[in-house]
Amino acid sequence: MCGIAGLFLKNRALEPELGAMTAAMLEVLTDRGPDSAGFAIYGEGTAGFMKFTLRAPVGFDFPALAHELQVAVTLRDDHAVIQIPVAREAEVRRHLTASYPMVAVVASGTRMELFKGVGLPALVSKRFGLAGMSGSHAIAHTRMATESAVTTQGAHPFSTGPDQCLVHNGSLSNHNDIRRTLIRENMSFETQNDTEVAAGFLSWKLREGVKLDAALTAALDTLDGFYTFVVGTESGFGVLRDPVACKPAVMAETDDYVAFGSEYRALVDLPGISKAKLFEPEPAKVYFWERAA
Amino acid sequence: MSSALKEMTRSEPVTFDLTAEPLRNLSIALHALIPQTNQTSWQILNPRGQHALAVGVTVPVTIQIDGHVGYYCAGMNDGAVITIEGNAGPGVAENMMSGIVHVKGDASQAAGATAHGGLLIIDGNASARCGISMKGIDIVVKGSVGHMSAFMAQSGNLVILGDTGEALGDSLYEARIFCAGTPASLGADCEEKPMTPNDKVILVDLLQRAGAQAEADDFKLYGSARTLYHFHVDNAGAY
Numbered sequence: 001m002c003g004i005a006g007l008f009l010k011n012r013a014l015e016p017e018l019g020a021m022t023a024a025m026l027e028v029l030t031d032r033g034p035d036s037a038g039f040a041i042y043g044e045g046t047a048g049f050m051k052f053t054l055r056a057p058v059g060f061d062f063p064a065l066a067h068e069l070q071v072a073v074t075l076r077d078d079h080a081v082i083q084i085p086v087a088r089e090a091e092v093r094r095h096l097t098a099s100y101p102m103v104a105v106v107a108s109g110t111r112m113e114l115f116k117g118v119g120l121p122a123l124v125s126k127r128f129g130l131a132g133m134s135g136s137h138a139i140a141h142t143r144m145a146t147e148s149a150v151t152t153q154g155a156h157p158f159s160t161g162p163d164q165c166l167v168h169n170g171s172l173s174n175h176n177d178i179r180r181t182l183i184r185e186n187m188s189f190e191t192q193n194d195t196e197v198a199a200g201f202l203s204w205k206l207r208e209g210v211k212l213d214a215a216l217t218a219a220l221d222t223l224d225g226f227y228t229f230v231v232g233t234e235s236g237f238g239v240l241r242d243p244v245a246c247k248p249a250v251m252a253e254t255d256d257y258v259a260f261g262s263e264y265r266a267l268v269d270l271p272g273i274s275k276a277k278l279f280e281p282e283p284a285k286v287y288f289w290e291r292a293a
Numbered sequence: 294m295s296s297a298l299k300e301m302t303r304s305e306p307v308t309f310d311l312t313a314e315p316l317r318n319l320s321i322a323l324h325a326l327i328p329q330t331n332q333t334s335w336q337i338l339n340p341r342g343q344h345a346l347a348v349g350v351t352v353p354v355t356i357q358i359d360g361h362v363g364y365y366c367a368g369m370n371d372g373a374v375i376t377i378e379g380n381a382g383p384g385v386a387e388n389m390m391s392g393i394v395h396v397k398g399d400a401s402q403a404a405g406a407t408a409h410g411g412l413l414i415i416d417g418n419a420s421a422r423c424g425i426s427m428k429g430i431d432i433v434v435k436g437s438v439g440h441m442s443a444f445m446a447q448s449g450n451l452v453i454l455g456d457t458g459e460a461l462g463d464s465l466y467e468a469r470i471f472c473a474g475t476p477a478s479l480g481a482d483c484e485e486k487p488m489t490p491n492d493k494v495i496l497v498d499l500l501q502r503a504g505a506q507a508e509a510d511d512f513k514l515y516g517s518a519r520t521l522y523h524f525h526v527d528n529a530g531a532y
Binding site: 244245248250263264265267268278279280283 | 341342343361363364380382383398399401402420421439440458
Protein backbone atom coordinates (compact mmCIF):
# COMPACT_ATOMS: atom_id res chain seq x y z
CA MET A 1 0.00 0.00 0.00
CA CYS A 2 1.69 3.21 1.25
CA GLY A 3 0.20 6.68 1.23
CA ILE A 4 1.46 9.87 -0.36
CA ALA A 5 0.52 13.45 0.36
CA GLY A 6 2.00 16.36 -1.53
CA LEU A 7 1.26 20.05 -1.47
CA PHE A 8 2.69 22.73 -3.74
CA LEU A 9 1.59 26.26 -2.92
CA LYS A 10 1.02 28.81 -5.65
CA ASN A 11 -0.24 31.43 -3.20
CA ARG A 12 2.63 32.56 -0.97
CA ALA A 13 0.20 33.83 1.67
CA LEU A 14 -0.48 30.17 2.56
CA GLU A 15 3.19 29.36 3.24
CA PRO A 16 2.91 29.63 7.06
CA GLU A 17 0.12 27.00 6.89
CA LEU A 18 2.05 24.49 4.77
CA GLY A 19 3.22 22.32 7.66
CA ALA A 20 -0.19 22.19 9.33
CA MET A 21 -1.95 21.31 6.07
CA THR A 22 0.65 18.63 5.24
CA ALA A 23 0.46 17.12 8.75
CA ALA A 24 -3.32 16.79 8.45
CA MET A 25 -3.05 15.12 5.04
CA LEU A 26 -0.35 12.75 6.30
CA GLU A 27 -2.36 11.59 9.29
CA VAL A 28 -5.41 10.69 7.18
CA LEU A 29 -3.22 8.27 5.23
CA THR A 30 -2.21 6.28 8.33
CA ASP A 31 -4.28 3.26 7.31
CA ARG A 32 -2.35 3.08 4.02
CA GLY A 33 0.98 2.95 5.85
CA PRO A 34 1.27 2.71 9.62
CA ASP A 35 4.86 1.37 9.71
CA SER A 36 6.80 4.59 9.31
CA ALA A 37 6.46 8.06 7.90
CA GLY A 38 8.49 10.96 6.68
CA PHE A 39 8.35 14.26 4.90
CA ALA A 40 10.45 16.77 3.02
CA ILE A 41 9.64 20.44 3.31
CA TYR A 42 11.00 23.33 1.29
CA GLY A 43 11.33 26.39 3.53
CA GLU A 44 13.36 29.58 3.33
CA GLY A 45 16.96 29.40 2.18
CA THR A 46 19.77 31.83 2.90
CA ALA A 47 22.01 33.03 0.06
CA GLY A 48 25.48 31.55 0.38
CA PHE A 49 24.36 28.91 2.86
CA MET A 50 23.08 25.37 2.64
CA LYS A 51 21.24 23.11 5.04
CA PHE A 52 22.21 19.63 6.16
CA THR A 53 19.49 17.56 7.79
CA LEU A 54 21.33 15.20 10.18
CA ARG A 55 20.13 12.16 12.08
CA ALA A 56 21.87 10.51 15.00
CA PRO A 57 21.08 8.03 17.79
CA VAL A 58 19.00 9.43 20.65
CA GLY A 59 21.18 11.32 23.11
CA PHE A 60 23.63 12.62 20.53
CA ASP A 61 24.76 16.14 21.46
CA PHE A 62 23.92 18.11 18.31
CA PRO A 63 24.50 21.51 19.98
CA ALA A 64 28.04 20.44 20.83
CA LEU A 65 28.60 19.38 17.22
CA ALA A 66 27.21 22.70 15.97
CA HIS A 67 29.46 24.56 18.39
CA GLU A 68 32.46 22.59 17.18
CA LEU A 69 31.57 23.38 13.56
CA GLN A 70 30.64 26.99 14.43
CA VAL A 71 27.29 26.72 12.64
CA ALA A 72 23.64 27.38 13.52
CA VAL A 73 21.53 24.35 14.49
CA THR A 74 17.82 23.61 14.84
CA LEU A 75 16.98 20.51 16.88
CA ARG A 76 14.10 18.27 15.84
CA ASP A 77 13.91 15.08 17.93
CA ASP A 78 16.64 12.71 16.68
CA HIS A 79 17.21 14.95 13.64
CA ALA A 80 18.88 18.35 13.48
CA VAL A 81 19.29 20.90 10.74
CA ILE A 82 22.59 22.76 10.52
CA GLN A 83 23.17 25.70 8.23
CA ILE A 84 26.65 25.96 6.75
CA PRO A 85 28.33 28.26 4.24
CA VAL A 86 28.24 26.62 0.81
CA ALA A 87 32.03 26.86 0.59
CA ARG A 88 32.37 24.59 3.65
CA GLU A 89 30.23 21.71 2.34
CA ALA A 90 33.06 19.32 1.48
CA GLU A 91 34.97 20.10 4.67
CA VAL A 92 31.91 19.50 6.90
CA ARG A 93 31.05 16.26 5.11
CA ARG A 94 34.62 15.01 5.55
CA HIS A 95 34.62 15.95 9.22
CA LEU A 96 31.30 14.20 9.88
CA THR A 97 32.43 11.04 8.09
CA ALA A 98 35.74 10.95 9.90
CA SER A 99 34.72 11.97 13.42
CA TYR A 100 30.99 11.18 13.71
CA PRO A 101 30.18 7.97 11.86
CA MET A 102 26.90 7.63 13.82
CA VAL A 103 25.63 10.87 12.28
CA ALA A 104 23.86 10.42 8.96
CA VAL A 105 23.45 13.28 6.50
CA VAL A 106 19.80 12.61 5.61
CA ALA A 107 19.50 15.39 3.09
CA SER A 108 21.18 18.55 1.93
CA GLY A 109 20.19 21.55 -0.10
CA THR A 110 19.48 25.24 -0.09
CA ARG A 111 15.88 24.93 1.09
CA MET A 112 14.89 21.29 1.69
CA GLU A 113 14.73 19.71 5.13
CA LEU A 114 13.85 16.01 5.44
CA PHE A 115 12.66 14.05 8.46
CA LYS A 116 11.58 10.44 8.79
CA GLY A 117 11.10 7.77 11.37
CA VAL A 118 9.43 4.54 12.39
CA GLY A 119 5.97 4.67 13.97
CA LEU A 120 2.50 5.96 13.34
CA PRO A 121 2.45 8.98 10.99
CA ALA A 122 0.78 11.25 13.56
CA LEU A 123 3.54 10.49 16.09
CA VAL A 124 6.31 10.96 13.54
CA SER A 125 4.90 14.29 12.42
CA LYS A 126 4.49 15.43 16.03
CA ARG A 127 8.04 14.41 16.99
CA PHE A 128 9.44 16.67 14.29
CA GLY A 129 6.91 19.50 14.72
CA LEU A 130 5.68 19.37 11.12
CA ALA A 131 2.51 21.32 11.91
CA GLY A 132 4.56 24.37 12.87
CA MET A 133 6.72 24.42 9.74
CA SER A 134 6.30 26.75 6.79
CA GLY A 135 7.44 26.60 3.20
CA SER A 136 6.50 26.56 -0.45
CA HIS A 137 6.01 22.84 -0.98
CA ALA A 138 6.12 19.58 0.94
CA ILE A 139 5.98 15.88 0.21
CA ALA A 140 4.99 13.34 2.83
CA HIS A 141 4.72 9.55 2.93
CA THR A 142 3.24 6.82 5.07
CA ARG A 143 4.89 3.45 4.55
CA MET A 144 3.62 -0.12 4.52
CA ALA A 145 6.90 -1.92 3.92
CA THR A 146 7.25 -4.47 1.13
CA GLU A 147 10.72 -4.41 -0.43
CA SER A 148 12.91 -3.81 2.62
CA ALA A 149 12.75 -3.76 6.41
CA VAL A 150 10.83 -1.28 8.57
CA THR A 151 13.66 1.02 9.57
CA THR A 152 14.22 4.75 9.63
CA GLN A 153 16.57 4.32 6.66
CA GLY A 154 13.85 2.50 4.72
CA ALA A 155 11.23 5.19 5.37
CA HIS A 156 10.48 7.74 2.67
CA PRO A 157 11.26 10.31 1.32
CA PHE A 158 14.61 9.39 -0.16
CA SER A 159 17.05 12.09 -1.11
CA THR A 160 19.99 11.41 -3.38
CA GLY A 161 20.81 14.92 -4.54
CA PRO A 162 20.70 18.52 -3.33
CA ASP A 163 17.14 19.71 -2.68
CA GLN A 164 15.85 16.55 -4.38
CA CYS A 165 13.53 14.01 -2.85
CA LEU A 166 11.22 11.23 -3.93
CA VAL A 167 8.42 9.21 -2.38
CA HIS A 168 6.97 6.06 -3.86
CA ASN A 169 3.87 3.91 -3.67
CA GLY A 170 4.46 0.56 -5.36
CA SER A 171 7.49 -1.63 -5.88
CA LEU A 172 10.20 -1.89 -8.51
CA SER A 173 11.40 -5.17 -9.96
CA ASN A 174 14.66 -4.16 -11.65
CA HIS A 175 16.14 -2.01 -8.89
CA ASN A 176 19.16 -4.25 -8.25
CA ASP A 177 20.20 -4.02 -11.89
CA ILE A 178 19.78 -0.25 -11.99
CA ARG A 179 21.58 0.17 -8.67
CA ARG A 180 24.62 -1.65 -10.09
CA THR A 181 24.55 0.59 -13.17
CA LEU A 182 24.25 3.76 -11.09
CA ILE A 183 27.06 2.72 -8.72
CA ARG A 184 29.32 2.57 -11.77
CA GLU A 185 28.19 6.15 -12.45
CA ASN A 186 29.49 7.10 -8.98
CA MET A 187 26.08 7.31 -7.30
CA SER A 188 26.01 5.92 -3.77
CA PHE A 189 23.21 4.10 -1.94
CA GLU A 190 22.55 3.63 1.76
CA THR A 191 20.00 0.79 1.61
CA GLN A 192 18.75 -2.19 -0.39
CA ASN A 193 15.49 -0.31 -0.92
CA ASP A 194 13.91 -0.08 -4.39
CA THR A 195 12.71 3.50 -3.94
CA GLU A 196 16.20 4.75 -3.17
CA VAL A 197 17.21 3.46 -6.61
CA ALA A 198 14.43 5.44 -8.27
CA ALA A 199 15.57 8.55 -6.41
CA GLY A 200 19.16 7.83 -7.40
CA PHE A 201 18.16 7.39 -11.03
CA LEU A 202 16.46 10.80 -11.09
CA SER A 203 19.37 12.47 -9.27
CA TRP A 204 21.78 10.94 -11.76
CA LYS A 205 19.72 12.32 -14.66
CA LEU A 206 19.51 15.75 -13.01
CA ARG A 207 23.26 15.68 -12.36
CA GLU A 208 23.73 15.04 -16.09
CA GLY A 209 21.91 18.31 -16.74
CA VAL A 210 18.49 16.91 -17.62
CA LYS A 211 15.38 18.80 -16.43
CA LEU A 212 13.07 17.08 -13.94
CA ASP A 213 10.30 16.47 -16.46
CA ALA A 214 12.74 14.86 -18.89
CA ALA A 215 14.25 12.81 -16.05
CA LEU A 216 10.78 11.50 -15.19
CA THR A 217 10.18 10.61 -18.84
CA ALA A 218 13.47 8.66 -18.80
CA ALA A 219 12.29 6.85 -15.66
CA LEU A 220 9.31 5.51 -17.62
CA ASP A 221 11.69 3.77 -20.02
CA THR A 222 14.09 2.45 -17.38
CA LEU A 223 12.17 1.52 -14.25
CA ASP A 224 10.21 -1.72 -14.29
CA GLY A 225 7.50 -2.37 -11.74
CA PHE A 226 4.60 -0.42 -10.40
CA TYR A 227 4.83 3.02 -9.00
CA THR A 228 3.28 6.31 -8.28
CA PHE A 229 6.08 8.79 -7.64
CA VAL A 230 5.93 12.28 -6.24
CA VAL A 231 9.21 14.16 -6.48
CA GLY A 232 10.42 17.50 -5.23
CA THR A 233 13.17 19.85 -6.32
CA GLU A 234 14.10 23.28 -5.01
CA SER A 235 11.50 24.95 -7.21
CA GLY A 236 9.35 22.12 -8.53
CA PHE A 237 6.96 19.31 -7.81
CA GLY A 238 6.40 16.36 -10.15
CA VAL A 239 4.09 13.34 -10.36
CA LEU A 240 4.46 10.16 -12.39
CA ARG A 241 2.41 6.94 -12.50
CA ASP A 242 3.47 3.74 -14.22
CA PRO A 243 1.77 2.84 -17.53
CA VAL A 244 -0.56 0.33 -15.87
CA ALA A 245 -1.50 2.82 -13.12
CA CYS A 246 -1.59 0.20 -10.37
CA LYS A 247 -1.40 2.66 -7.52
CA PRO A 248 -4.05 5.26 -6.76
CA ALA A 249 -3.61 8.99 -7.14
CA VAL A 250 -5.94 11.95 -6.86
CA MET A 251 -4.96 15.54 -7.54
CA ALA A 252 -6.63 18.82 -6.74
CA GLU A 253 -5.71 22.16 -8.26
CA THR A 254 -6.93 25.62 -7.31
CA ASP A 255 -5.49 29.11 -7.85
CA ASP A 256 -3.78 28.67 -4.47
CA TYR A 257 -2.21 25.20 -4.65
CA VAL A 258 -1.67 21.87 -6.33
CA ALA A 259 -2.28 18.93 -3.99
CA PHE A 260 -1.64 15.22 -4.34
CA GLY A 261 -3.24 12.47 -2.29
CA SER A 262 -3.23 8.69 -2.60
CA GLU A 263 -6.92 9.04 -1.86
CA TYR A 264 -9.36 11.93 -1.94
CA ARG A 265 -9.77 11.58 1.84
CA ALA A 266 -6.35 13.19 2.27
CA LEU A 267 -7.46 16.33 0.43
CA VAL A 268 -10.86 16.80 2.00
CA ASP A 269 -9.92 19.52 4.51
CA LEU A 270 -7.83 21.68 2.17
CA PRO A 271 -9.16 25.24 1.76
CA GLY A 272 -11.45 25.66 -1.23
CA ILE A 273 -11.45 21.93 -2.02
CA SER A 274 -15.12 22.00 -3.03
CA LYS A 275 -14.24 24.28 -5.95
CA ALA A 276 -10.92 22.60 -6.81
CA LYS A 277 -10.31 20.91 -10.13
CA LEU A 278 -10.11 17.24 -9.15
CA PHE A 279 -8.48 14.70 -11.44
CA GLU A 280 -6.62 11.43 -11.53
CA PRO A 281 -3.19 11.76 -13.13
CA GLU A 282 -3.07 9.75 -16.36
CA PRO A 283 -0.82 6.70 -16.51
CA ALA A 284 2.66 7.23 -18.00
CA LYS A 285 2.20 10.99 -18.18
CA VAL A 286 4.64 13.37 -16.53
CA TYR A 287 3.06 16.13 -14.44
CA PHE A 288 5.26 18.95 -13.29
CA TRP A 289 4.72 22.27 -11.55
CA GLU A 290 7.44 24.82 -10.99
CA ARG A 291 7.43 28.20 -9.37
CA ALA A 292 9.34 31.21 -10.67
CA ALA A 293 12.36 32.10 -8.55
CA MET B 294 -54.94 1.78 2.32
CA SER B 295 -56.98 4.79 3.40
CA SER B 296 -55.51 8.17 2.72
CA ALA B 297 -55.37 8.87 6.46
CA LEU B 298 -53.34 5.73 7.03
CA LYS B 299 -51.10 6.63 4.10
CA GLU B 300 -50.50 10.04 5.63
CA MET B 301 -49.66 8.45 8.99
CA THR B 302 -47.11 6.04 7.58
CA ARG B 303 -45.56 8.34 4.97
CA SER B 304 -41.95 8.73 5.91
CA GLU B 305 -39.75 11.76 5.57
CA PRO B 306 -36.35 11.24 3.93
CA VAL B 307 -33.84 9.96 6.45
CA THR B 308 -30.84 12.26 6.65
CA PHE B 309 -27.58 10.80 7.86
CA ASP B 310 -24.62 13.11 8.54
CA LEU B 311 -21.33 11.20 8.47
CA THR B 312 -19.55 13.92 10.45
CA ALA B 313 -22.05 13.35 13.29
CA GLU B 314 -22.22 9.56 13.24
CA PRO B 315 -19.79 6.84 12.23
CA LEU B 316 -20.16 5.10 8.88
CA ARG B 317 -20.73 1.78 10.65
CA ASN B 318 -24.03 3.10 12.06
CA LEU B 319 -25.19 3.94 8.55
CA SER B 320 -24.31 0.46 7.31
CA ILE B 321 -26.16 -1.13 10.24
CA ALA B 322 -29.24 1.02 9.55
CA LEU B 323 -29.26 0.24 5.82
CA HIS B 324 -28.74 -3.48 6.39
CA ALA B 325 -31.60 -3.59 8.92
CA LEU B 326 -34.17 -2.36 6.38
CA ILE B 327 -36.90 -4.77 5.35
CA PRO B 328 -38.15 -4.81 1.75
CA GLN B 329 -41.49 -3.26 2.82
CA THR B 330 -39.84 -0.41 4.74
CA ASN B 331 -41.40 3.04 4.78
CA GLN B 332 -37.92 4.56 5.03
CA THR B 333 -37.51 4.55 1.29
CA SER B 334 -35.56 7.77 0.87
CA TRP B 335 -32.10 8.37 2.35
CA GLN B 336 -29.78 11.32 2.14
CA ILE B 337 -26.17 10.99 3.25
CA LEU B 338 -24.23 14.15 4.08
CA ASN B 339 -20.47 14.74 4.32
CA PRO B 340 -19.10 11.47 2.93
CA ARG B 341 -15.59 13.08 2.83
CA GLY B 342 -14.21 10.39 0.56
CA GLN B 343 -14.90 7.56 3.01
CA HIS B 344 -14.78 3.97 1.76
CA ALA B 345 -17.54 1.37 1.50
CA LEU B 346 -20.54 3.68 1.67
CA ALA B 347 -23.98 2.14 1.06
CA VAL B 348 -22.49 -1.29 0.40
CA GLY B 349 -24.67 -4.40 0.35
CA VAL B 350 -28.07 -2.70 0.28
CA THR B 351 -30.67 -5.31 -0.64
CA VAL B 352 -33.90 -3.29 -0.54
CA PRO B 353 -35.45 -0.95 -3.13
CA VAL B 354 -34.74 2.39 -1.46
CA THR B 355 -33.24 5.57 -2.91
CA ILE B 356 -30.01 6.85 -1.43
CA GLN B 357 -28.49 10.19 -2.31
CA ILE B 358 -24.90 10.81 -1.26
CA ASP B 359 -23.94 14.49 -1.21
CA GLY B 360 -20.23 14.61 -2.00
CA HIS B 361 -17.23 12.59 -3.16
CA VAL B 362 -16.91 8.97 -2.02
CA GLY B 363 -13.96 6.60 -1.62
CA TYR B 364 -13.54 2.93 -2.55
CA TYR B 365 -16.32 0.42 -3.30
CA CYS B 366 -19.30 2.74 -2.88
CA ALA B 367 -22.60 0.95 -3.59
CA GLY B 368 -20.81 -2.38 -3.91
CA MET B 369 -23.04 -5.47 -4.15
CA ASN B 370 -26.06 -3.22 -4.55
CA ASP B 371 -29.21 -5.31 -5.00
CA GLY B 372 -32.17 -3.15 -5.85
CA ALA B 373 -31.40 0.31 -4.45
CA VAL B 374 -31.17 3.48 -6.52
CA ILE B 375 -27.99 5.17 -5.33
CA THR B 376 -26.93 8.61 -6.55
CA ILE B 377 -23.49 10.05 -5.84
CA GLU B 378 -23.41 13.84 -6.14
CA GLY B 379 -19.67 13.88 -6.73
CA ASN B 380 -16.78 11.62 -7.75
CA ALA B 381 -16.41 7.97 -6.83
CA GLY B 382 -13.19 6.17 -5.89
CA PRO B 383 -12.12 2.73 -7.15
CA GLY B 384 -14.65 -0.07 -7.52
CA VAL B 385 -17.92 1.88 -7.47
CA ALA B 386 -20.89 -0.52 -7.80
CA GLU B 387 -18.53 -3.50 -7.91
CA ASN B 388 -20.45 -6.74 -7.97
CA MET B 389 -23.82 -4.97 -8.27
CA MET B 390 -26.71 -7.44 -8.67
CA SER B 391 -29.58 -5.08 -9.54
CA GLY B 392 -30.70 -1.47 -9.10
CA ILE B 393 -29.18 1.77 -10.34
CA VAL B 394 -25.99 3.55 -9.33
CA HIS B 395 -25.56 7.05 -10.74
CA VAL B 396 -22.23 8.89 -10.36
CA LYS B 397 -22.71 12.57 -11.16
CA GLY B 398 -18.95 13.21 -11.39
CA ASP B 399 -16.01 10.99 -12.42
CA ALA B 400 -15.38 7.40 -11.36
CA SER B 401 -11.97 5.94 -10.58
CA GLN B 402 -10.66 2.50 -11.56
CA ALA B 403 -12.69 -0.68 -11.89
CA ALA B 404 -16.14 0.91 -11.94
CA GLY B 405 -18.80 -1.80 -12.11
CA ALA B 406 -16.20 -4.57 -11.76
CA THR B 407 -17.57 -8.14 -11.83
CA ALA B 408 -21.16 -6.85 -11.52
CA HIS B 409 -24.00 -9.20 -12.43
CA GLY B 410 -26.84 -6.77 -13.10
CA GLY B 411 -28.33 -3.32 -12.67
CA LEU B 412 -27.39 -0.07 -14.37
CA LEU B 413 -24.33 2.05 -13.59
CA ILE B 414 -24.42 5.59 -15.00
CA ILE B 415 -21.30 7.75 -14.90
CA ASP B 416 -21.84 11.34 -16.02
CA GLY B 417 -18.11 12.14 -16.20
CA ASN B 418 -15.14 9.95 -17.07
CA ALA B 419 -14.22 6.54 -15.71
CA SER B 420 -10.54 5.64 -15.36
CA ALA B 421 -8.80 2.32 -15.98
CA ARG B 422 -10.47 -1.10 -16.03
CA CYS B 423 -14.07 0.13 -16.20
CA GLY B 424 -16.36 -2.92 -16.36
CA ILE B 425 -13.54 -5.40 -15.76
CA SER B 426 -14.96 -8.94 -15.69
CA MET B 427 -18.53 -7.61 -15.90
CA LYS B 428 -21.09 -10.39 -15.77
CA GLY B 429 -24.37 -8.82 -16.84
CA ILE B 430 -24.33 -5.21 -15.64
CA ASP B 431 -25.12 -2.35 -18.01
CA ILE B 432 -22.72 0.60 -17.75
CA VAL B 433 -23.16 3.96 -19.47
CA VAL B 434 -20.20 6.35 -19.30
CA LYS B 435 -20.96 9.79 -20.68
CA GLY B 436 -17.27 10.73 -20.86
CA SER B 437 -14.27 8.54 -21.66
CA VAL B 438 -12.85 5.41 -20.05
CA GLY B 439 -9.25 4.44 -19.24
CA HIS B 440 -7.10 1.52 -20.34
CA MET B 441 -8.09 -2.16 -20.08
CA SER B 442 -11.78 -1.35 -19.85
CA ALA B 443 -14.10 -4.36 -20.21
CA PHE B 444 -11.12 -6.70 -19.66
CA MET B 445 -12.49 -10.27 -19.67
CA ALA B 446 -16.04 -8.89 -19.72
CA GLN B 447 -18.44 -11.80 -19.86
CA SER B 448 -21.90 -10.37 -20.44
CA GLY B 449 -23.82 -7.11 -20.21
CA ASN B 450 -23.28 -3.85 -22.07
CA LEU B 451 -20.69 -1.10 -21.74
CA VAL B 452 -21.71 2.14 -23.48
CA ILE B 453 -19.05 4.85 -23.84
CA LEU B 454 -19.94 8.24 -25.27
CA GLY B 455 -16.31 9.39 -25.35
CA ASP B 456 -13.00 7.69 -26.16
CA THR B 457 -11.23 4.76 -24.54
CA GLY B 458 -7.69 4.05 -23.33
CA GLU B 459 -5.47 1.22 -24.58
CA ALA B 460 -6.57 -2.40 -24.92
CA LEU B 461 -10.33 -2.00 -24.90
CA GLY B 462 -12.11 -5.33 -24.37
CA ASP B 463 -8.98 -7.43 -23.96
CA SER B 464 -9.82 -11.16 -23.72
CA LEU B 465 -13.49 -10.33 -24.05
CA TYR B 466 -16.25 -12.92 -23.75
CA GLU B 467 -19.81 -12.03 -24.73
CA ALA B 468 -20.28 -8.50 -23.38
CA ARG B 469 -21.13 -5.78 -25.91
CA ILE B 470 -19.12 -2.57 -26.01
CA PHE B 471 -20.70 0.43 -27.71
CA CYS B 472 -18.31 3.36 -28.23
CA ALA B 473 -19.06 6.69 -29.92
CA GLY B 474 -15.48 7.94 -29.69
CA THR B 475 -12.16 6.39 -30.61
CA PRO B 476 -10.52 3.47 -28.79
CA ALA B 477 -6.77 4.09 -28.34
CA SER B 478 -6.41 0.40 -29.22
CA LEU B 479 -8.39 -2.81 -29.06
CA GLY B 480 -7.21 -5.58 -26.73
CA ALA B 481 -6.50 -9.19 -27.70
CA ASP B 482 -9.47 -10.87 -29.38
CA CYS B 483 -11.62 -7.71 -29.40
CA GLU B 484 -12.92 -6.60 -32.79
CA GLU B 485 -15.45 -4.26 -34.33
CA LYS B 486 -18.72 -6.00 -35.15
CA PRO B 487 -21.66 -5.10 -37.34
CA MET B 488 -24.46 -3.61 -35.25
CA THR B 489 -27.63 -5.65 -35.70
CA PRO B 490 -31.14 -4.21 -35.17
CA ASN B 491 -31.25 -6.10 -31.87
CA ASP B 492 -28.01 -4.49 -30.69
CA LYS B 493 -29.33 -1.08 -31.64
CA VAL B 494 -32.50 -1.54 -29.57
CA ILE B 495 -30.35 -2.38 -26.55
CA LEU B 496 -28.21 0.73 -27.14
CA VAL B 497 -31.15 3.10 -27.63
CA ASP B 498 -32.79 1.81 -24.47
CA LEU B 499 -29.62 2.26 -22.41
CA LEU B 500 -29.00 5.78 -23.75
CA GLN B 501 -32.55 6.70 -22.86
CA ARG B 502 -32.43 5.19 -19.36
CA ALA B 503 -29.12 6.94 -18.67
CA GLY B 504 -30.42 10.28 -19.96
CA ALA B 505 -27.53 10.40 -22.42
CA GLN B 506 -27.66 12.90 -25.26
CA ALA B 507 -26.27 10.80 -28.09
CA GLU B 508 -27.40 9.24 -31.35
CA ALA B 509 -27.21 5.47 -31.62
CA ASP B 510 -25.94 5.84 -35.20
CA ASP B 511 -22.76 7.51 -33.90
CA PHE B 512 -21.69 4.36 -32.05
CA LYS B 513 -19.62 1.41 -33.15
CA LEU B 514 -20.05 -2.02 -31.59
CA TYR B 515 -17.10 -4.07 -30.36
CA GLY B 516 -17.22 -7.69 -29.29
CA SER B 517 -15.27 -10.90 -29.00
CA ALA B 518 -13.62 -12.44 -32.08
CA ARG B 519 -13.91 -15.72 -30.12
CA THR B 520 -10.47 -16.94 -31.17
CA LEU B 521 -9.29 -17.38 -27.57
CA TYR B 522 -12.22 -19.53 -26.46
CA HIS B 523 -10.49 -22.81 -27.22
CA PHE B 524 -6.89 -23.90 -27.17
CA HIS B 525 -5.27 -23.65 -30.56
CA VAL B 526 -1.92 -25.30 -31.14
CA ASP B 527 -0.67 -22.30 -33.12
CA ASN B 528 -0.96 -20.22 -29.95
CA ALA B 529 1.04 -22.69 -27.84
CA GLY B 530 4.09 -20.45 -27.90
CA ALA B 531 2.09 -17.61 -26.37
CA TYR B 532 1.26 -19.47 -23.16
